[in-house]
Amino acid sequence: xxxxxxxxxxxMAGVTYxxxxxxxxxxxxxxxxxxxxxxxxxxxYVTLAVMxxxxxxxxxxxxxxxxxxxxxxxxxxxxxxSLLTVxxxxxxxxxxxxxxxx
Numbered sequence: 001x002x003x004x005x006x007x008x009x010x011x012m013a014g015v016t017y018x019x020x021x022x023x024x025x026x027x028x029x030x031x032x033x034x035x036x037x038x039x040x041x042x043x044x045y046v047t048l049a050v051m052x053x054x055x056x057x058x059x060x061x062x063x064x065x066x067x068x069x070x071x072x073x074x075x076x077x078x079x080x081x082s083l084l085t086v087x088x089x090x091x092x093x094x095x096x097x098x099x100x101x102x
Contacts, residue, residue: 060098062097065097068094072089072090073086
């Protein structure tokens with residue numbers, strides 16, 4: 001069975017365009033509902049978390065070093081550390097644990 005790649009690309013482009021265009025054309029006035037506003041505020045954060053969480057656990061050589069780095073990152077972020085500090089600490093955690101685990 002022969003598949004035409006250009007049809008797939010055209011369908012993906014159309015769906016992407018519709019997803020971005022429909023809210024702009026259908027919602028003309030300001031959203032005043034507090035629940036909907038708070039829901040829309042957190043959508044980018046949830047999407048980012050859902051996309052990165054599986055990658056965090058499979059990016060290292062061991063699941064244990066991945067979980068440890070995740071825990072270190074969450075704890076440091078919880079206490080208000082900068083993104084650079086959290087990233088470096090998570091990377092160092094993986095590096096040190098991979099030295100001992102492997």
